[in-house]
Each structure stands twice: as C-alpha cells, then as structure tokens.
Amino acid sequence: MLPRLPLLLFGLLLPIARGAAQSAEPASRDLFVSLLGGASQFDLSGTGTDPMVSVRVETAARPWLVLEGAVSTFRPQEQFAQRRRYVLPEAQVQLQVPARIVRPYLGLGLGSMIASEGSARVRVTTPVAAGLRVALPGRDVHLRGELRVRPVGREFSGVTADWLGGIGIGW
Numbered sequence: 398m399l400p401r402l403p404l405l406l407f408g409l410l411l412p413i414a415r416g417a418a419q420s421a422e423p424a425s426r427d428l429f430v431s432l433l434g435g436a437s438q439f440d441l442s443g444t445g446t447d448p449m450v451s452v453r454v455e456t457a458a459r460p461w462l463v464l465e466g467a468v469s470t471f472r473p474q475e476q477f478a479q480r481r482r483y484v485l486p487e488a489q490v491q492l493q494v495p496a497r498i499v500r501p502y503l504g505l506g507l508g509s510m511i512a513s514e515g516s517a518r519v520r521v522t523t524p525v526a527a528g529l530r531v532a533l534p535g536r537d538v539h540l541r542g543e544l545r546v547r548p549v550g551r552e553f554s555g556v557t558a559d560w561l562g563g564i565g566i567g568w
Contacts, residue, residue, distance in 0.1 A: 429455050431541055433563030441555040443476040449559055460495030463502065464488075469559070482513040485547070487524055500530040500539075510549050520550045530565070537567030 430452070437449040451469035458464050469485040487508030493500045504526035512518045528543030542562045549555035 427456055428568045429537075429539070429565040430568060431455065431539075431563055431565035433541065433543070433561040435559065435561035437471045437473070438558045438560070439471075439473050439555070441473060441475055441549065441557075442479065443474070445474055447471050447473045449561065451559075451561055451563075453565070455491075455565070461493060463491040463493055463504075465491060465504065465506075467508075484511045484513075485509070485522065486511075487522065489524065489526065491526065493530070498532050498534070500532070502526070502528050502530065504528075504545075508547075510547075520555075522547045522549050539565045541565055 431454075433451040433453065435449060436446050438444075438446045449469055449471035451467055453465055453467040455463050455465040465488070467485075467487045467489065469487070470482060472480055472482045474480055485508055487506050489504040489506030491502045491504035493502035504524075506524045506526070508522045508524060510520045510522050512520075524545050524547040526543055526545040528541060528545075531540045533539065540562075541564070543559070545557075545559040545561070547557045547559070549557065
C-alpha cells in the first residue's frame with residue numbers, strides 16, 4: 398500500500414495545481430535555503446527513532462514545479478550498540494500547489510545514504526515526500542513541514558521516515 402499512496406496523492410494534487418497555476422503570482426525570490434530538524438524513524442540494522450537535521454536549497458522552475466537539493470544527517474542507534482553517522486545527499490522534483498500562502502507539495506527524488514563506517518558505506522535511496530510550505534506575509538520566509546519516506550538500497554533493505562519542520566529564507 399505504501400508505494401501506491403504517493404501516486405494516489407500525486408494524482409489528486411495535480412488537477413489542483415493546474416487550476417491554481419492560472420491565478421498564482423510567482424514567488425518574489427528565485428532561491429530558498431531551508432533548515433529543518435525533527436525525527437527519523439528507521440529500519441536499518443535495527444529499528445528506532447533518532448534526531449535528524451537537513452539543509453535544503455530549492456528553486457521554482459515553474460510556480461507548480463520545485464527543484465530541490467538536500468543534505469541530511471542523522472546518527473541512529475543500530476544493532477549491537479553501533480552508532481554510525483549517515484549523510485544523505487539528495488535531489489528531488491516536487492509538484493506544489495502554486496498558491497500565495499499555503500503550498501502543499503509532493504516530491505520524488507534520488508539520492509544516496511553514506512555511512513561513516515561499515516561494509517555497505519554507500520547505498521542508493523529513492524525518497525518520496527509530502528509536505529507543506531507556508532509563506533509568511535510580507536517576507537521572503539516560509540515555514541515548512543514534511544514527511545519524507547526513503548527506501549534504502551537496491552533491494553530496499555532498509556527504510557527511513559523523516560518527520561521534519563523548519564524555516565526557509567529567500568535569496
């Protein structure tokens with residue numbers, strides 16, 4: 398069911414985005430840098446929840462299409478008391494409702510999960526995201542909340558679900 402959910406949400410969001418694109422005005426800034434923090438639920442070599450931070454750079458190619466680059470990191474407690482730091486560079490394409498204040502979005506991307514040590518140090522990820530950007534009136538700032546689910550490895554040997562919130566500033 399989980400792989401079908403993003404496609405269903407995407408199908409529901411697309412007609413809304415098309416209709417809203419006609420009346421939305423473009424953002425006043427071309428580039429936003431966001432800092433997010435929250436919790437990552439993981440099922441890797443063990444399961445649990447640990448803090449995660451993320452830095453994101455995003456630009457609107459169209460009012461309804463956002464291109465994003467991100468680097469996230471977390472340090473989960475895995476089996477046998479092992480604590481490795483993971484760095485997750487990613488690129489994502491997001492469809493958003495191009496409204497003035499509240500802009501829900503869905504995203505699909507490609508990235509990697511790089512472990513600080515161990516035998517499988519680099520693994521491919523295919524993150525999907527659902528989130529919300531809320532513009533603060535009169536400022537080039539938005540608040541942001543997101544759930545990003547990230548299957549890990551070619552055989553999807555692990556998964557993370559990141560619940561993050563933060564702030565973005567326009568440049």
